[in-house]
Amino acid sequence: MGRERTADERSARKPVRLPEAPRIGVYVCHCGLNIDGSLDCEEVARYAAGLEGVVLARDSMYTCSDSGQDGIQNDIREHGLNRVVVASCTPRLHEPTFRAACVEGGLNPYLFEMANIREHCSWVHLHDRKQATEKAKDLVKMAVARARLLEPQVETEVPILRSALVVGGGVAGIQAALDLGDAGYKVYLVEKGASIGGRMAQIDKTFPTMDCSICILAPKMSEVGRHPNIELMTLSEVEEVDGYIGNFRVKVRKKPRYVKDACTYCGDCVTDCPQHVPNEFDCGLSTRRAIYSPFAQAVPATYLIDMDTCVNRHGMIACNRCYTACGQKCIDFSQREETLSLEVGTIIVCTGSDVYDPTPLTELGYQRFPNVITSLEFERLINAGGPTGGNLIRPSDKRVPKTVAFLQCIGSRSKRSNPYCSNICCMNTIKDALLIREHWPETQIYVFYMDIRAFGKGFEDLLQRARREGVIFIRGIPGEILQNDATGNLKVIGENTLLSKLYQYEVDLAVLSVGIEPSKESAVVKRLLALPSMADGFFMEAHPKLRPVDTPTGGIFLAGCAEGPKDIKDSVTQASAAASRANILMSRGKVTVEAITAQIDPEACTGCGLCARVCPYGAILVDKESRKASVVEAACAGCGTCSPECAFGAVTMRHYTDEQILAQIDALAEEGAARKILAFCCNWCSYAGADFSGVSRIQYPPEIRIVRTMCSGRVDPRFVEHALFRGIAAVLVSGCHIGDCHYINANHQTEKRVQKLWKRMAKLGVQRERLRLAWISAAEGVKFAKEVEALRQVVSRISDEEIRKGIEAFSPRKGEPA
Amino acid sequence: MKSLELFDEQLLYECYQCARCTGSCPAAIVVEGFNPRNMLLTCSRLGMEAAVSDAKLWCCTTCHVCEDRCPQMIAVADLLMKMMNEAARRGYIPDKVRTATEMILRTGRLLHVSKRICDVRRKLGLPDLPDVPVEEVEGILEETGLSELMG
Numbered sequence: 023m024g025r026e027r028t029a030d031e032r033s034a035r036k037p038v039r040l041p042e043a044p045r046i047g048v049y050v051c052h053c054g055l056n057i058d059g060s061l062d063c064e065e066v067a068r069y070a071a072g073l074e075g076v077v078l079a080r081d082s083m084y085t086c087s088d089s090g091q092d093g094i095q096n097d098i099r100e101h102g103l104n105r106v107v108v109a110s111c112t113p114r115l116h117e118p119t120f121r122a123a124c125v126e127g128g129l130n131p132y133l134f135e136m137a138n139i140r141e142h143c144s145w146v147h148l149h150d151r152k153q154a155t156e157k158a159k160d161l162v163k164m165a166v167a168r169a170r171l172l173e174p175q176v177e178t179e180v181p182i183l184r185s186a187l188v189v190g191g192g193v194a195g196i197q198a199a200l201d202l203g204d205a206g207y208k209v210y211l212v213e214k215g216a217s218i219g220g221r222m223a224q225i226d227k228t229f230p231t232m233d234c235s236i237c238i239l240a241p242k243m244s245e246v247g248r249h250p251n252i253e254l255m256t257l258s259e260v261e262e263v264d265g266y267i268g269n270f271r272v273k274v275r276k277k278p279r280y281v282k283d284a285c286t287y288c289g290d291c292v293t294d295c296p297q298h299v300p301n302e303f304d305c306g307l308s309t310r311r312a313i314y315s316p317f318a319q320a321v322p323a324t325y326l327i328d329m330d331t332c333v334n335r336h337g338m339i340a341c342n343r344c345y346t347a348c349g350q351k352c353i354d355f356s357q358r359e360e361t362l363s364l365e366v367g368t369i370i371v372c373t374g375s376d377v378y379d380p381t382p383l384t385e386l387g388y389q390r391f392p393n394v395i396t397s398l399e400f401e402r403l404i405n406a407g408g409p410t411g412g413n414l415i416r417p418s419d420k421r422v423p424k425t426v427a428f429l430q431c432i433g434s435r436s437k438r439s440n441p442y443c444s445n446i447c448c449m450n451t452i453k454d455a456l457l458i459r460e461h462w463p464e465t466q467i468y469v470f471y472m473d474i475r476a477f478g479k480g481f482e483d484l485l486q487r488a489r490r491e492g493v494i495f496i497r498g499i500p501g502e503i504l505q506n507d508a509t510g511n512l513k514v515i516g517e518n519t520l521l522s523k524l525y526q527y528e529v530d531l532a533v534l535s536v537g538i539e540p541s542k543e544s545a546v547v548k549r550l551l552a553l554p555s556m557a558d559g560f561f562m563e564a565h566p567k568l569r570p571v572d573t574p575t576g577g578i579f580l581a582g583c584a585e586g587p588k589d590i591k592d593s594v595t596q597a598s599a600a601a602s603r604a605n606i607l608m609s610r611g612k613v614t615v616e617a618i619t620a621q622i623d624p625e626a627c628t629g630c631g632l633c634a635r636v637c638p639y640g641a642i643l644v645d646k647e648s649r650k651a652s653v654v655e656a657a658c659a660g661c662g663t664c665s666p667e668c669a670f671g672a673v674t675m676r677h678y679t680d681e682q683i684l685a686q687i688d689a690l691a692e693e694g695a696a697r698k699i700l701a702f703c704c705n706w707c708s709y710a711g712a713d714f715s716g717v718s719r720i721q722y723p724p725e726i727r728i729v730r731t732m733c734s735g736r737v738d739p740r741f742v743e744h745a746l747f748r749g750i751a752a753v754l755v756s757g758c759h760i761g762d763c764h765y766i767n768a769n770h771q772t773e774k775r776v777q778k779l780w781k782r783m784a785k786l787g788v789q790r791e792r793l794r795l796a797w798i799s800a801a802e803g804v805k806f807a808k809e810v811e812a813l814r815q816v817v818s819r820i821s822d823e824e825i826r827k828g829i830e831a832f833s834p835r836k837g838e839p840a
Numbered sequence: 841m842k843s844l845e846l847f848d849e850q851l852l853y854e855c856y857q858c859a860r861c862t863g864s865c866p867a868a869i870v871v872e873g874f875n876p877r878n879m880l881l882t883c884s885r886l887g888m889e890a891a892v893s894d895a896k897l898w899c900c901t902t903c904h905v906c907e908d909r910c911p912q913m914i915a916v917a918d919l920l921m922k923m924m925n926e927a928a929r930r931g932y933i934p935d936k937v938r939t940a941t942e943m944i945l946r947t948g949r950l951l952h953v954s955k956r957i958c959d960v961r962r963k964l965g966l967p968d969l970p971d972v973p974v975e976e977v978e979g980i981l982e983e984t985g986l987s988e989l990m991g
Contacts, residue, residue: 385864385909435856436911472858501863501909516863522878524868 044075044170047103048162049094051085051110053140060144061154066109069159073166077101086116091123098127105169109137109162112713113730114705115565130174132617132677137165141716142728146807153724160690160698160727167689171682175617178655182268182577183367184608187212189260189547192220193590194582194597195372196242201601202370203251207608210364211246212274213256214543217320218243220374221583224303224398226405226412228590229453230480235590236319236407243321256322259543261361263369263550264639266659267577268613272364278329278357285324285352287315291344292325299331301409305399307417308409313344313353318407327353368577368604371551371561372597373544375583378433378440378536385502386429388534392417393510394503396536397428397450404457414458416531418510423465423530426458427514429500430471434537442558444537445587448475451535452484455493467493468527470500470516478589496525503532538587551578552764554707556801560586571600574706574800575764576613579603618660618677618732624650626672633664633673636735638766661765663735666775678731683741690727691748696825699726699752699813700745704734704769707758707799714803722807723814726754733757735768739775739782742793746783747832749825751817752792754809759797769797786831789824791816847915847922852884854912861906861916867899874899876906876916879923892927895934900924928989941990945981948972 048070052058063081071079078101082090085108097103106129108120113136121131139158147154184207188199191213199211211218222228223243225235246252255276262273281291295311303316312331315323333341334355345353377398380388388394393416395403406412416423428451434444448471455467474495476485489495500516506528514527540559548555553573554562561580564572571579579600582593607613620642622633629649634642641657642664644650651672662675671680690700703709709730715722731737734757742753755776763769776795783790794816796809861876868874874896882891891897897920906916927933933941940950947953949972958968981987 431858431911437854437913438911472856498859498863501860501865517859517868517875517877519857519859519862519877522875524862 042104044105045101045103046073046076046105046107046166046169047094047097047101048073048076048079048107048109048166049085049090050079050081050139050158050162051090051108052081052083053110053144054083057110057140057144057158060148061139061151061158063158065155066139066158066162070107070109070162070166073163075105075170076166077103085110086119091119091126094120094123095127098124098129103127104129104133105172106134107137107162107165107169108134109139109158109165111140112136112138112142112709112716114710114713132175133169133172135165135169135172137161138713138728141713143724145716145719146722147724148719148721150724157724157727163692164686164689164727164729167685168682171679171685172677175676177614177617179612180266180268180615180656181612182607182610183365184208184611185210185364185366186368186370186604186608187260187270187272187364187366188370188372190220190372190374190541190543190582190584191215191218191246191254191256192372192374192582192593193222193239193242194374194584194593195220195370196239196246197594197597198370198372198581198601198604199246199252200242200249201598202604203246203249205601205605205609207251207605209249209252210272210274210366211252211254212258212260213254214259215316216256216279216326217316217322218246218254218256219317219320222590223317223319224305224405225401226408227453227457229449230478230484232453232456236317240319243319247321247323254322255362257326258362260547260550265365266657267575267615268367268607269656270366270369270577272366272369274362274364276360276362278359279324280327280329280332280353280355280357281313281325282352282354283322283324284350286350287323287325288349289315289325290347290349291353294343294347296341296343297331297333299328304402304409305396307399307402324352367608368579369551370579370581370597370600370604371544371547371553371573371584372580372582373547373584374541375538375587376541378444378539380432380534380536383432383438386432386500386532386534387503387505387512391503391505391510391512391532393423393505393512393530394532394534396534397447397454398536400454400533404454404461412461414462416510421530422462425466425468425527425529425531426455427500427512427527427529427532428455428467428469428535429514429532430469430474430535431499432534432536433539435472440537440539440558442587443475445475446589447535447537449478449481449484449589451533452476452488452493454533456484456488456491459491459493468514468529469493469495470514471495471497472499478591498525538583540584544584549761551575552762552766553578554710554758554762554800560584562800571596571603574710576615577604577607616660616677618662618675619655619658620653620660620662620664621674621676622651622653623672623674624648624652626670627651627668628670628672630669632667632669636663636667636768636771638663638763638768659765661733661735661768662731663733663765663768663771665736666738666740667771675736678736680738680740683729683731683738684744686729687741687745687748687750691745691750695749696751696820696822697725697817698750699754699810699817700750701726701728701754701756701810702731702734702737702741703728703798704736704757704764705730705732706764707762708734708756708796708806710800711756711798711802711806714800715806716803718803720803720807722810725751725814725817726810733763733765733768734772735763735765737772737775739779742779743832746788746792746828747834749829751820751825752794752813754794754796754813756796756798756806756809759799762799783831786827788828788831789816789820792820792824792828847919851912851914851919852880855880855884855914856912857881858911860909860911864905864909866903866905867901871896871899876900876920879920880914880916883919883923888923888926889930892923892930893932895932897923897927898934898937933990938990941986945978945987945990946974948974948977
């Protein structure tokens, strides 16, 4: 590896690298009025035409349209363009589009560069046309400067393993596994619990059709159990994931069941077990033994021993009653935890949801008053497979309730709990109310709501049916619930807002319609897969509209409540979509990965191994004998953290070279540097966060110019020093939050380097506040704007003297490149 | 009248009208028609003038339970306090409040200390009530602008 490319690499390091002078075409997109509405696109195009290397500059209405792309292709042929710059939206949206257009026109896709003048300019400076136009000119100038130095790259093709990992065995995971299994791929379905089925197995009926939930789910569950292509792993958790699209290596920790697969599910073992604990599946409303099956339809249909409860938990056999009772001799106390290694091409994350725990809302009396229950507990109470055999009785005196109150939006749409609407609670309550009326028609039912959201197919019909059948809907959430200690009855107090009258209802049972939260395990999976999530903890899609089941990481997809609160139908739809997306990759069998990888010049390399030490992927090997480092290209993810580490300039990041980034800085610094802010944003989090500011139209000061790097780890301290030397007022280095880095932990290096820079600045008498470090996630548009505002404050205070000090302090010394 | 900036009016837009405030309000149970939820709505839709002219506003006991239970963490009691200030500034001061305020201005106390009260205290072995530094109280009320407001 590397040897045969040495000559290329060496020539790549020479200042003159092109056989022909750059002939750049610049296209400034109006994007309708999205861009042209707040800045002057024509003027930007005129300005671009005068830049070095630019042979033509045009402005057009929609550059991404077919005619726009055709125009680029024609110009490449007619005008012999060898570089293309499009100034339009974020490269995260249309870079692939324009790269494809360049390829069609006969240009290497890496000779294309984008200037983001929509998300980073027109949308965030809606009311300052002059400043926005000036900024757009700067952004184009920077893009052109970088384009002059772009080089053609050859993408490598990576094979994709024809196997998939599905994390989570709820209805979404089941559907995804079945779809992929049916398509002929090997599927590993990893479930943390003892059975697949998830939340859907717990509930009684489904809305709006009132199908029996487990009756429609159980056939799918057993299909998973016997599917030849699906390997079901229960009591298992993903422990480690590495690799990349098409080639993930996954470690799964599988806990023992202590019951062999030969178990016939007869249940003889259970009756003899002396240990009783609350049954989690019934929300603690019933008990189970230490040897148990979670529920009748469980898959795999074998018993298991909960070793935390079993008398033998300390490793000594103190009780063998189950062993004696089992006719098949299936009990095996010698089973041990094992770690399995899997290799998969794609991963589908279906980690599902938990329900909100309303205990902190003390005014509602949950946990204090036995007859205040949650909607999930209600599902178990009315479920024929539940602890009461489907007889709705209230916990305090086991009496059938005559009046039932449902309280909506508990734990949803609130700053005190979760700010979002949980999507399913309204319909779930309507369904529950109808279920009660179906079995006990005399029951008086009150539903206290603030808005009823019956938006789906068949939902409104169900709502109207409930109203027709006498369920009383009262607008106004109760302020509090009081208990009559003698009877256990509850008094629900509140205001009917439509009548502006206070109400007090005495009810037998109050059901808190609790909201949905991301499952606690999703935080672990998020860390293992380095996936971004929204502030509320749900995973973030690659694009909210157009790539709703993709994650930003290639080969990893989302389905079900892991992505956001949703009902069964939506979960199943999304699971099939995710499976189909994974199928596309696996059926193609290979994928090209971006040619953004590190290269090491063996001539310059001294074999010190510093680069190898910081590589999050272990992709750099140092040969002890030759004292040279080399990059394993398939393992290199392209973060660029290695490059700043090299004191000898031996590491080149393809497509993000030092020269290209320095050229952007120089272009920015040419005019009015003392009022400008340079920001380094990582592709995955902070650049996306800046995009999100734009999408949300959050306005911030126009002094900032963003340079995109794949990772904040690419930001060489020399870039910052160069910026200060060029008299730029302030620099922002930004990346993913620590722990969320897209490249495992590369941002730890960023932090260390910035710390060192601060020390150096202090030593040289340069104000520390001119360099700022910020962790900004893709969802933190507001935070990005705040960081810019903070830096603007710094810039407004900065004196000419201070700028001069920075220039002097960081002026290149002899022998160092500028 | 000088008063602190008690309430951020942007918060009004966050109200869902869920009525947990009124449902929790001890004053609403006693006073027919006193309704914090409705006051929020009136404030945001009809404006301050419509909201502060209603004398029921003064029934708020500032117990802050509404605030404790508001899902949107709107400082409802602070809003009502601000509205009372605003009402006073615009001359909507109910007679009872006016009487009480004048009482404070005159004697430094909200209630008249009668001979009977003094006797009862003595009988119960409680110390005599100290003298109120009326001038100091007056100074404070002057400073806050209350005396001016009362005319």
